[in-house]
Amino acid sequence: MHVILLGASKGIGYQVLQSLLSSAGSGAEQQQDQWSTTLLLRKPELIEQDATIRPYIQQGRVRIVKGNATSEDDLRKCFEGVNVDLIISSIGATPSFTLSGIHIDQPELCTKGTIALLHVLQDYQTKETQAQFPLPRLIVVSSMGIGDHHREIPFAMRALYSWLLTKPHQDKLALEYLLRRSSTSFPTPDPSSNPNAIPPESWLPQSTVHSIQSDFLPRVTIVRPAMFGADGPARPASQLKVGEKAQVYFVRRSEVARFIVDECVQKGGWVNKLPVIGL
Template sequence: MTNAHVETVAFFGASGGVGLAALKDTLRSGRHCVALCRTPAKLAAILPPESNPNLKIIQGNAHDVTAVSSCLLAQPGVLVDQVVSTIGASFVASKMTLDDPEVCQKGMAVLLESLTNLRNGGAVGKPHITICSTTGLSKFGRDIPIAMIPLYHILLKVPHADKIIMEGRLVSSGEDFTIVRPSFMVSETETTKKVNVGIEDPINGRESVAIGYTISKSDAGRWIAENLILQKQAKYNKKITSKPSFPYTPNSMRRLHFT
């Protein structure tokens, strides 16, 4: 008798925020998870290995083909079932820019190169790739409140340019994917609020519209785990989803997050 297949999910950028929330929920489901971290001790302190036997933490950088490739094999010759990438850059206030303005586009290039190299080496499989982007990028109309347009198109111009290239590379890759565009992220705290979802086809345009001010990172991660990893809802395959959730409050705009 053969053992039942246990899905394996590779995470890039799961040390905090959206990725960490999605990783926690995925682990609770019993799936095997592989997480690439520049500082493994940071994630191990949150998810101790002794209580998370299904989690494998690999040290490395998401811009390193060798490190990324090591995360993409569930077993020799077999690719993981899913990939979740929530990598991003930190804002440098003194320079009013990011510490790595091309972090997302480079990460996507390395991910796709790693998959190609592994397949050329005989590995089989077509993992579904989920990436975390942002609202404000739609080519088919406004997906942010009018009041937030100056913030998105002036202060966030650099990270948005990076994410546009990341999205384009994934859409044209031929891989199965879902692009997740959360609203402005203001908190780590998970809530019980409903996450409203708009769906956009990257070629044919919008299927539904949802516009909102903010969302917590944990709520965005929970949505990814529930709908894309655990349930694998087919309606989101090769689509872009926008996720507005919370109503505007003055306190919701105090902190700036890019991942």
């Protein structure tokens, strides 16, 4: 089983990487169930020098491609020589707080990354035989409160989200719109019934949208975490709420990573769903 991980140098992606690599035992009967990975990293040394991951690199279970998730050429390198079963993307811009408000280092990272990935996947579909190389499942981390889900979040959080997270949520809105349009199961958001679910032309031009094939991805999961609180060990799963209309406030990155690995990957759940997770 092979997974491409985007955004694995830190946060959710790094914890997913650790969990997948250690999830199968070392016995001969279990080796066929072990995950191997391809990581697309701007700074490979962050993982190459990691004492936890280095043994897996030496075993050949971790392959590193140097590049950027917004580059189609770099993404194509990730598919070379492997049959990809799964893609997990947790890329996102890094916010910093300044006296003038929140500054985002790469405000269009999710938008550009999604465009590039979908271009590569639609080429992958046309160039390979579907019976032999079906399109991989795609799991992407978004955010609670995006588009048509804004009205579902707790009332106390709505003003905070609208004021504090406008720019990063614009980026996530484009990510979700493009994925839902390319999915065979999600309906494309309708501007007449829900204009808030449509990215503005100034952010995502229609010419770009129409460069991407619609209705071709068979298995998509868009994970919508609550607002990230203080990092720490994951709390018991029984304490968390998960559901497409769950009303939650905060979540830890470790809890999102565990949900992705345990519920989405190992149990195969939440295919073609938009689960919200938090406490």
